Amino acid sequence: MNKTQPSPPCFLPVEEKINRVCMRLPCADRQHVVLTQLFKHIHGRLHERMNVVLREHNVNPVSFTALTMLYSAPDTVLNPSDLADSTGESRANVTRICDELVARGLLSREPNAEDRRRIDLRLAPDGSALVEALLPTLQSRVHSTYNVLNTKEKEQLERLMKKVLGALDQ
Amino acid sequence: MNKTQPSPPCFLPVEEKINRVCMRLPCADRQHVVLTQLFKHIHGRLHERMNVVLREHNVNPVSFTALTMLYSAPDTVLNPSDLADSTGESRANVTRICDELVARGLLSREPNAEDRRRIDLRLAPDGSALVEALLPTLQSRVHSTYNVLNTKEKEQLERLMKKVLGALDQ
DNA sequence: TGGGTTTTGTTCATAGGTGGATAATACAAA
DNA sequence: TTTGTATTATCCACCTATGAACAAAACCCA
Incomplete structure (x- = not known):
């Protein structure tokens, strides 16, 4: 050891x-x-x-994170500001990203019935398919890196990083 | 615990x-x-x-890293490509950064006598002063975050991250 | 009901960063 | 020496990201 x-x-x-x-x-x-x-x-x-x-696959990390957050959302629907919070990007940036994703048919914009200021971003079938195609690849080519650590070490690392992030949070 | x-x-x-x-x-x-x-x-x-x-102090993180790397270099002199390696930035970006730093009098460009393709970037007195003024502030307002960890935890974190970085290196 | 305040999404100007092409120089091999 | 290859720094066109300003809609409270 x-x-x-x-x-x-x-x-x-x-x-x-x-x-x-x-x-x-x-x-x-x-x-x-x-x-x-x-x-x-x-x-x-x-x-x-x-x-x-x-x-x-002609996606950048921010767009992909956005798609993934949508993928995980109930009904695969989020508002732009939810998406900004989830991804850590500015709202201005989210607008630009979504312009591109809508143009590629990976998600759609729909007016929100309850609050007319809002817009519902809904993941399109092609968007779901892209997430499902890419995650396993990322899994094997990026996340597999952590396998240099054993189970206990991974837990330690997660714990220590959460402690640091907590301190950065104030 | x-x-x-x-x-x-x-x-x-x-x-x-x-x-x-x-x-x-x-x-x-x-x-x-x-x-x-x-x-x-x-x-x-x-x-x-x-x-x-x-x-x-009107510096961005990349510029400051560049100044710090120069500060630590023997004779406070580096070539642009050394600086690109040290900072992880592209050489094109280093050129732009240095344009700005030279304009502000924080470093100087001198032709290298031995290899006329090269340029020596030399830290100016104002550049040294800036590094010496800023590092303690960063110390207390950024790096102090790690004090949520005790000595043993810091060592663990350093060890685990080096292991991960090593795996990412291939 | 009004009036001000918040929140939402977007636009715009600008800064920051990258890859590719380029010119000058060094180096290596025939 | 010459010729080809590598390296160095720079320039350029382009993409990405951000902050400030904005209009529209919702909210809140006297």
């Missing part, structure tokens, strides 16, 4: 630079900077890998 | 949606999707927090 994990080669040069910064600026906490950079790098790689898979 | 960490409120709606997706698509591994979303959300928050601090 290894206690210390060797830095992956791609991260070594970055870690060296962090070490040198901290030598010049003793106030900086090396480990905290390292953690932030790790988050940045991992997120970047994950995003890039998703992009490779999605680009083959 | 808590074994399970409650999901922070901001993440609950996302986690619910993930659960519903996985109910409709049993092939999807719920935990892997959750981990990926956690990386995305944490990275987003960290980036946003940094932005708040940096914007007060």
Whole structure:
């Protein structure tokens, strides 16, 4: 059971630079900077890998997240602002994304009967089909990465990240 | 000692949606999707927090990372492609960033004597001063987040993330 | 019933970022 | 030397994302 994990080669040069910064600026906490950079790098790689898979189907990560959120919604219907909340994108961006998805026939816009300010975004059959086709591929080509961790490690990682996110939430 | 960490409120709606997706698509591994979303959300928050601090000094995160990498370099000199590697940005983007930083007098461009294709980017005194002024602020307003974790948990998190990054590296 | 305040979705100007083409230089091999 | 290939930095066209401003509709409360 290894206690210390060797830095992956791609991260070594970055870690060296962090070490040198901290030598010049003793106030900086090396480990905290390292953690932030790790988050940045991992997120970047994950995003890039998703992009490779999605680009083959002419979708970008944000559009795909939107489709997935719709897929999971009751009746596969959401309003643009729900979608903005779910995806973390700005409402302006959601408008643009939906323009494109509607043009491709992956979802439809319908006026909401109860509140005339609202618009119902409904996932079209082609949209459902796309989500069902892509998720397994993402599963095997992106999410499978986590299988370097054993069950206990995955649980630890989930727990620690939720703790950090909670602290970032205030 | 808590074994399970409650999901922070901001993440609950996302986690619910993930659960519903996985109910409709049993092939999807719920935990892997959750981990990926956690990386995305944490990275987003960290980036946003940094932005708040940096914007007060009219710098964006990429520019600041570039300045920091220069700050840590021997003689505070790097070539544009070194900088692209260090920051993870494209070389085209580095050119644009440096245009701006040079215009603000934070660094200078000098021809490299040994290889005339190269350009030496040298951190100017104002650039050093900016790094030294901003790092402690980032430390207290961003990196301090990690203090919700105790020493052992920080080490665990660092170890687990390095393991994941290593797997993403191939 | 009115008046102000919120919420919703959209538009627009602009900033940020990328891939591909390009010119200049270095290098390697015949 | 010459010739071809690689590398370096830059420029350009294009795509993506954001914040501010806006109009329309809903809400709230005196």
